[in-house]
Amino acid sequence: MRSLYVRSFGSKLIWGLVSSFVIVVCVGLTAQTEDTRMEVQTKNWEGRGIENGAVLFANNCATCHGQQGQGLQGVAPALNSRYFFTRRLGDVGQDGVMTLSNYVYLTVAAGRPSKDNSQWANRMVPWSSQFGGPLRGDQVVDVVAYVMNFEETALQQTASEDPFQPFLDVSKPPEFQNIGISADAEWTPVQLAVTSVLPMGDRDPDYLFGALACSGCHDLNEPQAPSSMGESGPNFGTIHELGTYRPEAAADPAAYLKESIMSPDAFRVEGYDDAMPDDFASRMTEEEIDRLVQWLLDPNRVTHTRDAGGNIIDE
Amino acid sequence: MSVQSPAPQKKPWFIALLSALDGIFIYLTAGISTREFRAMLRGDAPGRPNTRLTPHADAFLLHIKPSYYHESVTRFTHTYRLGLLSTYLFLFETITGIILMIWYAPTPERAYVDMIRLLNNVPFGQLMRDLHRIGAELMVGIVTLHMVRTYLTGSYKPPREFTWLTGVLLLVITLFLSFSGYLLPWDQLAFWAVTIGTSMAEAVPPAFVGEIINLLARGAPDIAANGLLRFYLLHVLFLPLLLILFFFVHYYKVVLYGISLPAQEEEVGEDTANRVPANRRVYYLPEVLLDEGTFLLAVTAIITAVTVFLFQAPLEHIANPQQTPFHTVAPWYFYWLQGLLKIADKMWAGVIIPGVLLVMLMAIPYLDRNPSRRGADRRVATISGIVAGVLMIILSWMGTPAYAVQGAPALEVVEKLMPEEKVGISRKIGYKHIPLGTYDTREPITTDDAEFAKLLDKFVHLLEDWEEKAPDFNDPWGLLTVTQDQANLKHLRWEITWISDAGTEEYFKQDYWLHKGSYYWEQYGRKKFGVPEFLEMQNGG
Numbered sequence: 001m002r003s004l005y006v007r008s009f010g011s012k013l014i015w016g017l018v019s020s021f022v023i024v025v026c027v028g029l030t031a032q033t034e035d036t037r038m039e040v041q042t043k044n045w046e047g048r049g050i051e052n053g054a055v056l057f058a059n060n061c062a063t064c065h066g067q068q069g070q071g072l073q074g075v076a077p078a079l080n081s082r083y084f085f086t087r088r089l090g091d092v093g094q095d096g097v098m099t100l101s102n103y104v105y106l107t108v109a110a111g112r113p114s115k116d117n118s119q120w121a122n123r124m125v126p127w128s129s130q131f132g133g134p135l136r137g138d139q140v141v142d143v144v145a146y147v148m149n150f151e152e153t154a155l156q157q158t159a160s161e162d163p164f165q166p167f168l169d170v171s172k173p174p175e176f177q178n179i180g181i182s183a184d185a186e187w188t189p190v191q192l193a194v195t196s197v198l199p200m201g202d203r204d205p206d207y208l209f210g211a212l213a214c215s216g217c218h219d220l221n222e223p224q225a226p227s228s229m230g231e232s233g234p235n236f237g238t239i240h241e242l243g244t245y246r247p248e249a250a251a252d253p254a255a256y257l258k259e260s261i262m263s264p265d266a267f268r269v270e271g272y273d274d275a276m277p278d279d280f281a282s283r284m285t286e287e288e289i290d291r292l293v294q295w296l297l298d299p300n301r302v303t304h305t306r307d308a309g310g311n312i313i314d315e
Numbered sequence: 316m317s318v319q320s321p322a323p324q325k326k327p328w329f330i331a332l333l334s335a336l337d338g339i340f341i342y343l344t345a346g347i348s349t350r351e352f353r354a355m356l357r358g359d360a361p362g363r364p365n366t367r368l369t370p371h372a373d374a375f376l377l378h379i380k381p382s383y384y385h386e387s388v389t390r391f392t393h394t395y396r397l398g399l400l401s402t403y404l405f406l407f408e409t410i411t412g413i414i415l416m417i418w419y420a421p422t423p424e425r426a427y428v429d430m431i432r433l434l435n436n437v438p439f440g441q442l443m444r445d446l447h448r449i450g451a452e453l454m455v456g457i458v459t460l461h462m463v464r465t466y467l468t469g470s471y472k473p474p475r476e477f478t479w480l481t482g483v484l485l486l487v488i489t490l491f492l493s494f495s496g497y498l499l500p501w502d503q504l505a506f507w508a509v510t511i512g513t514s515m516a517e518a519v520p521p522a523f524v525g526e527i528i529n530l531l532a533r534g535a536p537d538i539a540a541n542g543l544l545r546f547y548l549l550h551v552l553f554l555p556l557l558l559i560l561f562f563f564v565h566y567y568k569v570v571l572y573g574i575s576l577p578a579q580e581e582e583v584g585e586d587t588a589n590r591v592p593a594n595r596r597v598y599y600l601p602e603v604l605l606d607e608g609t610f611l612l613a614v615t616a617i618i619t620a621v622t623v624f625l626f627q628a629p630l631e632h633i634a635n636p637q638q639t640p641f642h643t644v645a646p647w648y649f650y651w652l653q654g655l656l657k658i659a660d661k662m663w664a665g666v667i668i669p670g671v672l673l674v675m676l677m678a679i680p681y682l683d684r685n686p687s688r689r690g691a692d693r694r695v696a697t698i699s700g701i702v703a704g705v706l707m708i709i710l711s712w713m714g715t716p717a718y719a720v721q722g723a724p725a726l727e728v729v730e731k732l733m734p735e736e737k738v739g740i741s742r743k744i745g746y747k748h749i750p751l752g753t754y755d756t757r758e759p760i761t762t763d764d765a766e767f768a769k770l771l772d773k774f775v776h777l778l779e780d781w782e783e784k785a786p787d788f789n790d791p792w793g794l795l796t797v798t799q800d801q802a803n804l805k806h807l808r809w810e811i812t813w814i815s816d817a818g819t820e821e822y823f824k825q826d827y828w829l830h831k832g833s834y835y836w837e838q839y840g841r842k843k844f845g846v847p848e849f850l851e852m853q854n855g856g
Binding site for chain 1: 356358424427428431434435436437438439441442605606608609612613615616619620622623624632633800801802803804806826827828829830831832833834835
C-alpha cells in the first residue's frame with residue numbers, strides 16, 4: 001500500500017505554501033467583498049423583516065386597515081396614504097419631534113389610549129406584550145417595517161387616489177388640518193365625506209354595514225355564544241336566532257334591533273360599554289334602517305365586494 | 316567547495332554578534348541552535364547526544380508531545396491524524412467562538428438581533444459564524460471517525476482500555492458542545508431542535524427525576540431567557556472546561572502508551588511506545604512537527620475555501636414558542652435518536668437504549684477479550700462494528716422527515732414549492748421570476764418566464780403525485796395568486812381544493828410574501844461575490 005506520508009522537506013514546504021496561499025486568497029477575496037456583502041445582507045434582512053411584517057399584518061391588522069393599507073371607513077384609517085406619510089405627523093404636532101416610523105411604532109406597541117374626538121369605531125388596542133398586547137417586541141418591529149413600506153406607493157398617489165379620511169382627533173378642525181405644512185405645497189387633498197359616498201336614502205344594507213363602521217365591532221360570521229362573545233359588540237353570526245338567546249327580543253326581534261340602532265342606550269347587553277354611536281338615526285333614513293334590520297335577520301344575507309365609491313365589483 | 320577556498324576572516328565583533336543572535340535563537344526555540352536548525356532543514360540525522368530533544372524538556376507545549384514516534388505510526392494512513400485534527404478543531408472553535416462572543420448577548424431579546432447585526436454590520440462577521448458552524452459539524456464527524464478508526468484497528472485493547480473510555484466521554488462531550496451551541500442563534504431551527512432534545516431528558520425514570528433534569532436544563536417549563544443563558548454557559552464555559560480536562564487525561568494516556576502500531580508489529584498487552592528501536596525512530600522535531608503543521612494548514616485551507624465559496628450557516632425565523640415548524644428536526648448527529656423515538660416510546664428510545672449503548676461503547680475494551688488485533692482474528696468484532704454502523708445510518712434515515720412523518724398532502728405540496736423555512740423553488744427563482752396574475756393548475760401553463768413555467772409545472776406534478784399517494788386527496792387542483800401588496804413586495808397565495816374520502820370538498824390556503832431585497836444566499840448553491848441586481852438598481856447603476 002502506498003503511503004501518503006510525505007517525507008521530503010521540499011514537498012512539505014510546497015504543501016504548506018499552497019495551503020497558506022489558499023487561505024490568504026480566500027480571506028482576501030472575502031475582505032474585498034465585505035462591503036457589498038454587508039449591504040446585501042442588510043437589504044436581505046430588511047426584506048425578510050417586511051415579509052414577516054406582512055404575515056403579522058394579515059393576521060392582526062388587515063381586517064381593519066386592509067392588507068393593501070386602504071383602511072376601512074369609520075373603523076380604521078388608511079395607511080397606504082399620501083396624507084399619512086406627508087401630513088399626519090404634523091397634524092399631531094410631532095413634526096420634527098419624532099419620525100413617522102417611531103410614531104407608527106408607538107401606536108402599534110401602546111395602542112391609542114383615548115378615543116376622544118375620534119370617528120373610529122374602536123380604540124386601537126396595545127399590540128406589544130410590553131403593554132399587555134399579543135405581539136413580541138421583534139414582531140412589532142416587523143409590523144412597523146411593513147407599514148413603513150407603504151411609503152413608496154403612498155407618495156405616488158394623486159389627491160383623489162388617496163384613500164385617507166380626515167382625522168378628528170387633532171386639535172385643528174378638519175378644514176385646517178392640512179394647512180401650513182410646506183413639504184408638499186401643490187398637493188391639496190380632497191376630503192372624503194366622513195359618513196358615506198353614496199347618497200342617503202337608497203343605500204344597500206350590506207354597504208351601510210361597512211360604511212357606517214358597524215363591521216368594526218360586530219362580526220357577521222362568528223356566533224354570539226358564551227364561548228364566543230364579540231369583544232367590542234355582540235357577534236352577528238347567529239343574529240337570525242336572536243329571539244332564542246335574548247329574552248327581551250323574543251317577541252319582536254326586528255323591533256328590538258331597530259330600537260338598538262336608533263337609540264343604543266335604550267337597552268344595553270351586560271358586558272358592553274356605551275361605545276355604540278347614538279347618531280345612526282340621523283345618518284340613515286328610516287327605510288334604510290328597516291332594510292338593514294331585515295338584512296341582518298336574514299340567515300342567507302349577501303355581502304357584496306365594493307370599491308371605495310360603494311359600487312359593487314364582485315359580479 | 317569549502318575545501319578549495321579558505322574561510323574568510325571574520326571580525327571578532329561579528330562573531331560576538333552572531334553568537335548573541337544564536338543565543339536569542341536558542342532562547343526562543345527552547346534549545347535549538349541555528350546550526351542545529353540548519354541541519355534539521357537539510358534533513359541531517361540528529362547528533363549524539365541529540366540536542367533536538369532539549370525543547371521537549373524545556374518548553375511546556377512541547378513537553379506534552381513525545382520526542383519521537385515509531386516510524387510505522389507516522390504514516391498518514393495509519394491514523395489519518397484524526398485525533399490531532401479533533402484537537403485542532405477544538406482550538407479552531409475556541410478562537411472563532413471567542414470572536415463571535417464579542418457580538419453576542421445571550422438573551423431572547425438580543426440573541427437573534429445580534430445574529431442579524433453580525434451578518435449585516437460586522438466585517439468578517441458572517442465568515443466567522445460560518446467557520447464556527449462548519450467547524451462544529453466537522454468536529455462531531457472527525458471525533459466519530461477517530462473512534463471508528465480506533466475500533467477497526469483494535470487499538471482500544473490493553474493497555475489502552477482507559478484511553479478508549481475517556482475517548483468515548485470526549486465524543487459525548489463533543490456532541491453536547493455542538494448541541495448546546497445549537498440554541499444560541501435563537502431561531503426556529505435552534506429553538507425546536509433543543510426543545511426536542513431536552514424533552515428526551517424528561518423521559519428519565521422515575522418521572523420526578525426526569526422533570527427535575529428537564530427543568531434544570533431549560534430553566535423553566537419551557538425554554539426561555541433562563542434556558543438560553545444556561546445553554547450559553549454550558550456552551551462557552553462548562554463543556555469546554557470539561558472537554559479540556561478529559562482531553563488531557565486522554566492525551567496523557569496516548570503519550571504514555573504510545574500510538575498503537577499496526578497489528579502485525581505489536582502484540583496486545585505489549586507497551587511498545589517506549590521501546591522503539593533506534594533505527595525506526597522519527598523525531599518530532601522537525602519531521603512530525605512539519606507533517607502536523609502542513610496537514611493542519613491544508614485542512615484549514617480546505618475549511619476556509621469551502622466556507623468562503625459554498626457554505627452558509629442557516630438562520631431561520633426568530634424562535635417562536637407559539638408556532639411549531641412543519642417538520643421539527645434534531646441536529647443530524649441526533650437523527651438516529653429521533654429515528655429510535657419513532658419506533659419506541661420516549662423512555663426506551665430517549666434514555667434507556669442510548670444509555671445502555673453508551674455504557675456498552677465505553678465497556679468495549681473490557682468486554683472484548685480477543686487477544687489479537689489482526690483483522691483476520693477479529694471478524695466478529697469487525698462485522699458487528701459494521702452492522703452497528705449500518706444500523707446507525709438506517710436509524711438516522713428514519714430520523715429524517717422522509718420516514719413516517721407526513722403532513723396533510725396540501726401542506727406538503729406548498730411546503731415543497733414555498734416552505735415556511737429554507738428556500739424552496741419559489742424563493743430560488745426569486746422575486747423577478749414570479750409574475751403577477753392568477754394561475755390555475757387545471758389550465759395549460761401560459762407564461763413567458765421559463766423559470767416560472769417550471770414552478771407551475773412542479774405544482775401540477777406534485778398535486779398528481781399526492782393524488783396517487785394519498786387516498787383522501789382526490790381530484791386536487793391548485794390556484795396560485797400573485798399580487799403586488801406593496802412596492803417591492805409580492806403576495807403569493809397558494810390555494811388547493813380537493814375531494815376528501817367522504818366526498819366533501821376540502822380547501823387549503825397559505826399566504827406568503829416575497830420581498831425583492833430578500834436575498835436567499837442558499838439559492839445560488841455557492842455564494843455570489845458580485846453585486847446583486849436589485850442592489851445595482853437601487854444604487855442607480
